Amino acid sequence: MTPSQDIDDMSRRTLGDGVPPEVAERLRGHLAAFEVALSARRRAERHSVRRLVLRTAAIAAALLLVGVLAPMLSRPTPTWANVVEQFDAAPFVNAAVYVKTSPLADPVQLEAWLGREGQWRIHAGGSVLFGAGAKIIDEVRLRDDDRPEVENALAMVRAPFEQVRDSGEISLDTIIRSLPIGVLAPTPVANQQASVSNDLAVFDMQTPSGAERVRVWALRESRLPVRIRYTDDGGSDVVDVLLSYAPEPAASFYDPDAFRQRVEELGPEAALAHPGALEMPAEIPPDA
Amino acid sequence: MSRSEVQRESRQHDAYAALIRPIEDEMLRAVWSVTRDADDAEEALQDALVTIWRRFDRVQRHPNPHALILRICMNAAYDAVRVKIRRRRREAAADSLFGRSAATPADTLSLREWESALLDALARLSRNQATAFVLRVVHGESYEEVARVLGCRESTARKHVNRGRERLKALLAAHLEEA
Numbered sequence: 001m002t003p004s005q006d007i008d009d010m011s012r013r014t015l016g017d018g019v020p021p022e023v024a025e026r027l028r029g030h031l032a033a034f035e036v037a038l039s040a041r042r043r044a045e046r047h048s049v050r051r052l053v054l055r056t057a058a059i060a061a062a063l064l065l066v067g068v069l070a071p072m073l074s075r076p077t078p079t080w081a082n083v084v085e086q087f088d089a090a091p092f093v094n095a096a097v098y099v100k101t102s103p104l105a106d107p108v109q110l111e112a113w114l115g116r117e118g119q120w121r122i123h124a125g126g127s128v129l130f131g132a133g134a135k136i137i138d139e140v141r142l143r144d145d146d147r148p149e150v151e152n153a154l155a156m157v158r159a160p161f162e163q164v165r166d167s168g169e170i171s172l173d174t175i176i177r178s179l180p181i182g183v184l185a186p187t188p189v190a191n192q193q194a195s196v197s198n199d200l201a202v203f204d205m206q207t208p209s210g211a212e213r214v215r216v217w218a219l220r221e222s223r224l225p226v227r228i229r230y231t232d233d234g235g236s237d238v239v240d241v242l243l244s245y246a247p248e249p250a251a252s253f254y255d256p257d258a259f260r261q262r263v264e265e266l267g268p269e270a271a272l273a274h275p276g277a278l279e280m281p282a283e284i285p286p287d288a
Numbered sequence: 289m290s291r292s293e294v295q296r297e298s299r300q301h302d303a304y305a306a307l308i309r310p311i312e313d314e315m316l317r318a319v320w321s322v323t324r325d326a327d328d329a330e331e332a333l334q335d336a337l338v339t340i341w342r343r344f345d346r347v348q349r350h351p352n353p354h355a356l357i358l359r360i361c362m363n364a365a366y367d368a369v370r371v372k373i374r375r376r377r378r379e380a381a382a383d384s385l386f387g388r389s390a391a392t393p394a395d396t397l398s399l400r401e402w403e404s405a406l407l408d409a410l411a412r413l414s415r416n417q418a419t420a421f422v423l424r425v426v427h428g429e430s431y432e433e434v435a436r437v438l439g440c441r442e443s444t445a446r447k448h449v450n451r452g453r454e455r456l457k458a459l460l461a462a463h464l465e466e467a
Contacts, residue, residue: 007453007456011422011425014402014406015322015403016321019316019317022326023316023329023330024320026330027319027329030333030334030337034337035304035308038303038341038344039303039304041344
């Protein structure tokens, strides 16, 4: 037997026997105690994890409440008075008006611009009307357009100015009441059931018979109206007004003489173009 | 059991069932084969369990947690043996100082003496050499398993076993001749 075999054999014989039962029993007692301790530790860890999760969830909920719900709670549905007030305070309103007098008719488009000081300008067909408050100051005819629907539409947009002749002020109320709706309910009612009412404040009004209706959509945050739609029962008359807002233009925008000069210099199409009607952010390049 | 299996088991059920129970017997054998004494084995196992407790997260994340636990057990056993040897030497020095002799010639070749000499010699090896030698020679583990416990390559495990054996031969030469 080589020394290596000797050492292996002696080591195996000396140390290779099993653990004596009485020793194994003592040692297993320690393992059992360790198992109990480890189990308690895991429970404590799980508990602390659960507590951490609950605490995190509570913090998240609080943050949600503060960050998301609170602004919503502080932004209740605007009242009709809020909407009227915001509209009247807007420095420059552009209204694209589409008028249909029958379901098969092509819509007639009109454009109106209103300033904070009561100045206004309306383009319909071949005419551009200039006015201030209830007064029509001038009319510039760019071309002859005697289509009856244009005349009807012009008559329609003249209506509010005729209606406010006494007070001299153009407001959202006077615009709506100038629509061919007859006797309206005194105040539009907030409609919480409309499908977009979570995003937009919706106001409805109708004639007592329910035959004619007006709906106004307003932004919840700024409380500015963005759309007004009039329909009659048969859908023959439809007026859609899309409203947008921009900074106030130069005073010459409401000046009929300045407009005539632009027409002479640039031609009617270029003179009618009004880039200020669409406010573009600076980061959008002009040719994008 | 792979690390991912152990981790899954320890998450889903009980950490003890996943980490300790499958190798309970090996742990007992490890501490016993090195200490050869009930009290020392008990002390070694307790120390090993304390180490496992303190490093529990690291043990769970280890690529081979069972091998790590066995190595912790063997290290604790060697530490217990070394403590015992130092105590014996102090006692032997005291005996010598006071003219007492611990062993008689008749005891020299007794199994108990050989066992003690072997344990002393094992305690003088490096931990890796001693662990490799005990696992391979005494427990009959494969070199692959030895390498897993030591966390090294199989060729390195072979070197540890061989160097441990050579060192033991040198340390126990006198006893081997007598035997």
